Amino acid sequence: MKKLLSVLLSAALIGGLCAGCSKAPKEEGGDSGIEVSGEESEKSKTTLTFVQHMSGVITDELQAVLDEFEAETGIAVEMSSPGSDIEEVMKTRMASNTLPDLWTTHGWSVARYGEYLRPMNDQDFVEHIVPSIKDLITGPDGNIYVLPIDADICGISYNAEVLEDADVEPESILTWEDFEAACDKIKAIGKTPLFFDGKDPLAFGQFFDFVAPTLYTNNDDINRREEFLDGSFDWKDWREVCEILERWTKKGYLNTDALTADYATACQALGKGDAAFMLRNANVIVEAWTTSPDARLGILPIPGKDSDNPRCIIGGERLAVGIWKDSPHQEEALQLIEYLAQPEVCARLATAAGMPAGLDNAESDTGKLAPYYERVMSDDILTIPYFDREYLPSGMWDDLCVTGANIVAGNSGAIDETIEQMRQSYETKKAQQ
Amino acid sequence: MKKKTSAWKYLLSALIILIHAIPLYILIGVAFKSKMDMSSRWILPGYIWWDNFKNALFRGDMLLALKNSFIITAGSVLLITLLGALAAFPLARHTSRLNNGVRGLIMGVMMVPPLSILVPLYSNLAHVGGLSTYWGIIGVLTAFQLPMSIFLFTNFIKSIPTGLDEAAAIDGCGPFRTFALIILPQLKPVIASVVILTGVNCWNDYQFSLYLLQSPKFKTITLAISSFFSLQSSDINAAGAAALMGITPVVVFFLFLQKYFIKGMVDSAIK
């Protein structure tokens, strides 16, 4: 007993001691904002805090770049990677107004983070932002708040072998009707036409981001854009997009475990050729190649509503870095942005991210995917923003995800409930603004 | 006759062990397998895929996470034990209206859903510079685990005859000395229970650590493991390796302490 007690006590003492010493790092952190001026003058000691949302290979590359930045300038950068918890983490930080010096904006540089970010219009890199995403990251006030290192180009990921086996020519899929015909053929050869990894319901949110714009906002002449923005949209018309999801479910296009499969399973299914399509950006392809290196995978533009409407791809920011406007380390943070905006650094990071670069003076090596990117970024294909970010108030993404899952689950009255939830949530979110 | 009775006992034991060992068995299989190995989860690989552990160690910063978890757990457990024993003394010895109220309040704290107070808690800590510090998280974990500790200590102290502290009072001992000399030495058995029950919760904490320890320097074991499993990552096997490495220390700790633990529970949980 004595032994136990002494072990415990000494353990606790060590703990206590360390807890005592550990207060030191706090002073370097940008979080507290209570910087002692004496320390401030020691420029070499500055540590920038940086929160980023990516995971996988790119994280390692990012860390390597930051290490080189520190070696060159003496400014340390503390990078935290909360992964899929980024939303929660950033919201707590906004709530208490203690933001990191820099963070990646995962698609929300304008709508959600705009008021917290320092405008970048005065920076040299702005003129180099690739045209396909420039409009998408420009606020209504004309401000650009982030350095887009890569450009999120999001189309339908597919397995070319499955399509060949089913005798489907990818370039012939111009409308949703063509898409469904292709799905029928794929189903006929015993493969899963469309794979959803619904364990995280974001898979169903993606569905709406892919399909809703083709019905409501893509057509320049007849569209509902204003109605979504000013709140006059009649949510009864939302039934149209819901019914597509319901039809696909009923026709058996989806994988059996559409509601429970995880991301790893999805990547494997696509790579092994068990599934033909996924409504997800090329990240799934890059991941699928880690287990099936020889799989022939590609990207397809999103079909149009009918033959009068062009096909499209979704574009936006992904690895885009902004600076907190109240950061105590503005200058150093800008130095980092400049460093990241150098063509060779930007190219390196975009390559690791597996996406086209966000700056036109940087050349990302997207390897096997390069021809596909070139194809989908050509003129006959429309580049559109993520539907929810552009046309719905912040916070409705969750409604898309959950209602989509309900429809796929086949709950009776799911579509009516969806319409009601969307209407209510829209009102609540508008009232919050 | 005697042999016959033991036979069914061993059979039943084997069945129980089988059921409860499944999670660990599956985890070991996953952790040792290569990402390319698609065999059934029931089949252990004939090899150990060390890359998983290398990945977990270096990319997941497991050593740093182990250190942080150790410091946070040790600090919290020390406070939980000490403050818990202190608070339990008056609550067990004097039943007054005030003390009943305090007891009710403490039980109430046990029932607060942690997430419902997260944002105000976060803002508070931000104001006093307690984010991403050891003392901040230790304070929060202590506050949330203290009720359990007080609960166990109170039950235990009630079972100690009051005769001794009365004698001490007659000898002129103040309450502090009575506590230190009479009560504290008798608490030894229950301390092991408190340490194990609350220590495990601190070690395994996820919700508070995620929000209050955002600096990567303060990453804990559970955070490290969960970031591996985080849905955007597809390297399940490295995640399994990380989980296995995170579980090992507590399991070893428990194996060493379990003797005292069971004994302590005899005296505390049932007063």
Place this chain on the structure above:
Amino acid sequence: MMKKRNKNIINLFYVPALILFSVFVIYPFIEGIRISFTNWNGYSQNYTYVGVKNYIQLFQDKNVRTALINTLIYGVGSTFLQNVIGLLYAVFLDSKFRGRMLVRTIIYLPVMIAPLVMGYIMYFLVQYDNGAINDILAVFGRQPVDWMNNGSRAVIIMTLINSLQFVGISMVIYMAGLQGIPGVYYEAAAIDGVSGFQAFRSITLPLLTPAITSAVVINLIGGLKLFDIIMALTMGGPGYSSHSLSTLITNQYFRAQNAGYSAAMGIGTFLLIMFISNVTMRYFDKKEVYS
């Protein structure tokens, strides 16, 4: 006189604990009450007070009702399973045979695993594709089942997982309780011709009442606050069907950006847990007096 003063001094002993509670729990909790009267989205600097609107909505919201029912299943279901199985285990291990220490250790080990991690591990068992349970079904020539695609089934599975993970705690409490019952009671009963199950009912159970109280209260609070396993396995889905109140609170706070509503839900959950545990404790308090 002297004694009275000591009594008051002695109360100082819980002051440090109270200070900790005030700073880290009570003050934020009161702040939470304030937020529950607003329409705050959880991060912006502006919001408006909306009175008791959030509380009214609590009673109309179908998802809250689902989560409430699920929470009761998680709480009461796990408490029931953990206590029945825990007691059976304890009685079984109370008999002397070699290797019982090993059995006890194995049963208790899962308690050491973080519930979040346990959830991730369990996904390997219940997943449709390459899941361990479906592999067993395949051996018997049965079709694979997508276990978690139905909310009610997912709730039951997660209750089971939680119960099996934490049954060790009740087991240890009951083992402790059993050791505290003097053997002479059973000897006396045997002379009267009472043994076996009857002895268990008339001697063991009543004398175990304090242990039952501890085990039930600890399990109940744990079950009603169930969170990590759900997050790791279903995130509350499909749809809202497997949410507990705790996970729905998080969902509403962060993802759905209804912080005010979520805060009201938090207060409601607190009151519910408080009510259920108080009723339970009262019930057992009475029992203890009678026995």
